[in-house]
Amino acid sequence: MTITTTRTGLVPASVHATITRLDPQHGQHIGGRGLAAGSGATFEVLDKATGDQLATFADGGATEATAAVDAAAAAFPAWAATPPRVRGEALRTAFGLMVERSEELAALIAAENGKSLADARAEVGYAAEFFRWFAEEAVRPEGDFAESPAGGTRTIVTSRPVGVAALVTPWNFPAAMATRKIGPALAAGCTVVLKPAAETPLTALAVARILEEAGVPAGVVNVVTTTDPGAVVGTWLADSRVRKVSFTGSTGIGRLLLGQAADRVVNSSMELGGNAPFVVAADADLDAAVAGAMIAKFRNGGQACTAANRFYVHESVAAEFTEKLGAAIEALTVGSAFEDGTAIGPLISAKAVTNLSALVEDAVARGARISHRAHTSTLEGHFYPPTLLVDVPADAQIIRTEAFGPVAPVVTWNDEAELLRQVNDTEFGLASYIYSGDLKWALQLAEKVEAGMVGVNRGVVSDPAAPFGGVKQSGLGREGAREGVRAFTETQYFSVDWS
Numbered sequence: 001m002t003i004t005t006t007r008t009g010l011v012p013a014s015v016h017a018t019i020t021r022l023d024p025q026h027g028q029h030i031g032g033r034g035l036a037a038g039s040g041a042t043f044e045v046l047d048k049a050t051g052d053q054l055a056t057f058a059d060g061g062a063t064e065a066t067a068a069v070d071a072a073a074a075a076f077p078a079w080a081a082t083p084p085r086v087r088g089e090a091l092r093t094a095f096g097l098m099v100e101r102s103e104e105l106a107a108l109i110a111a112e113n114g115k116s117l118a119d120a121r122a123e124v125g126y127a128a129e130f131f132r133w134f135a136e137e138a139v140r141p142e143g144d145f146a147e148s149p150a151g152g153t154r155t156i157v158t159s160r161p162v163g164v165a166a167l168v169t170p171w172n173f174p175a176a177m178a179t180r181k182i183g184p185a186l187a188a189g190c191t192v193v194l195k196p197a198a199e200t201p202l203t204a205l206a207v208a209r210i211l212e213e214a215g216v217p218a219g220v221v222n223v224v225t226t227t228d229p230g231a232v233v234g235t236w237l238a239d240s241r242v243r244k245v246s247f248t249g250s251t252g253i254g255r256l257l258l259g260q261a262a263d264r265v266v267n268s269s270m271e272l273g274g275n276a277p278f279v280v281a282a283d284a285d286l287d288a289a290v291a292g293a294m295i296a297k298f299r300n301g302g303q304a305c306t307a308a309n310r311f312y313v314h315e316s317v318a319a320e321f322t323e324k325l326g327a328a329i330e331a332l333t334v335g336s337a338f339e340d341g342t343a344i345g346p347l348i349s350a351k352a353v354t355n356l357s358a359l360v361e362d363a364v365a366r367g368a369r370i371s372h373r374a375h376t377s378t379l380e381g382h383f384y385p386p387t388l389l390v391d392v393p394a395d396a397q398i399i400r401t402e403a404f405g406p407v408a409p410v411v412t413w414n415d416e417a418e419l420l421r422q423v424n425d426t427e428f429g430l431a432s433y434i435y436s437g438d439l440k441w442a443l444q445l446a447e448k449v450e451a452g453m454v455g456v457n458r459g460v461v462s463d464p465a466a467p468f469g470g471v472k473q474s475g476l477g478r479e480g481a482r483e484g485v486r487a488f489t490e491t492q493y494f495s496v497d498w499s
């Protein structure tokens with residue numbers, strides 16, 4: 001697999017104009033201002049398709065992390081006291097601005113992440129919807145008032161913002177993972193410090209700017225860009241003013257952060273890795289299943305925690321399903337985000353290509369076969385061809401590991417109890433997918449699947465109005481829906497003498 005980067009000039013000038021406006025030389029967005037790192041250190045953000053330099057960023061450390069908490073803590077009392085309607089309207093305005101600037105934002109995401117423009121546009125729409133959803137949730141605070149069973153007292157239950165929240169977001173959805181956390185935090189009345197991934201800090205800065213334009217006061221949203229996440233997040237977790245951590249990323253890093261959070265018993269939400277099974281029953285509508293598989297597997301080039309990672313296809317329909325899925329895979333155009341017709345961009349890094357290649361080689365060594373592949377032979381960069389693997393044994397690494405790339409391994413099944421055993425034979429439990437013509441059968445299976453989210457005859461589970469999250473080692477807590485706001489509040493009750 002070639003990983004050299006030689007093509008230049010694919011990123012349009014308008015993207016560079018946007019980047020210049022964002023002032024990445026300063027990078028940090030603290031207390032409503034762009035700031036250079038005190039140490040003067042910087043880092044480069046590259047176009048993932050060409051390797052060209054996109055921007056130079058201030059490389060933050062403990063000093064910038066503390067400055068961000070200073071700003072967030074100072075802004076907290078006023079923001080928490082701001083009427084919910086006003087907080088909601090700021091988020092609603094930010095939603096409008098994101099929609100208005102969706103082309104500009106999509107181009108920024110495509111340049112720094114590498115995903116196709118179609119995926120980037122879809123992400124902007126998805127990301128903006130979190131602001132709209134939480135604008136509407138901001139005005140629905142939860143509470144209760146009740147007589148105590150013994151009489152003579154009243155219990156008043158209220159919820160209040162947890163305080164300064166530390167948000168840590170990944171490179172794969174640089175806009176949506178930021179808005180999925182910022183939206184509910186601001187709706188609840190929290191102020192935030194955000195560390196975007198070093199690979200994709202530009203989008204986070206663009207979102208922070210939009211919130212500022214939408215009327216969110218300085219200090220409510222603070223962004224620290226860094227190549228040293230340990231220094232920044234470690235500082236936050238050790239700071240008594242930080243009361244919440246919300247992380248999206250790998251299970252390994254999640255475990256580390258939970259360990260650090262344990263020292264001060266910090267309220268933690270973790271959205272971690274997945275290993276989603278995609279089950280096709282004998283009676284499934286195969287065209288619909290193939291369409292769903294293409295979304296579940298190839299959205300974002302397979303670099304999604306919800307991505308279908310292993311396909312369990314009933315042996316009676318396996319040949320037809322793989323033929324149709326293979327044809328759809330071969331029809332995918334792979335290339336730079338900014339080239340016409342691109343459906344799949346490069347992977348995030350050379351290491352990602354090496355890891356995925358090793359998983360495919362392991363499967364082939366154990367007897368799997370590459371039955372179909374999209375064309376990438378003329379491309380240079382971190383590209384991996386969308387691939388269909390058949391005859392994959394259940395013990396292949398690619399079945400047991402989150403592959404995070406455009407490879408679809410197919411295992412066949414004929415016994416439901418054994419299917420369920422294999423589906424649940426993983427430490428992960430984030431998304432899963434079931435295609436069947438019998439809804440009752442699908443739902444009964446779904447109830448036994450150890451996953452936080454099950455797509456039934458759907459290849460996508462992501463929805464701002466639904467509680468996103470996993471079981472087992474895929475995480476703790478839920479994002480989106482009403483649960484999204486609850487994650488940033490704590491319950492308080494008043495026991496009142498009523499005699």
Ligand SMILES: O=CCCC(=O)O
Nearest residue numbers: 172173304305306462
């Ligand atoms: O990769 C993690 C998030 C994916 C999604 O929200 O659909």
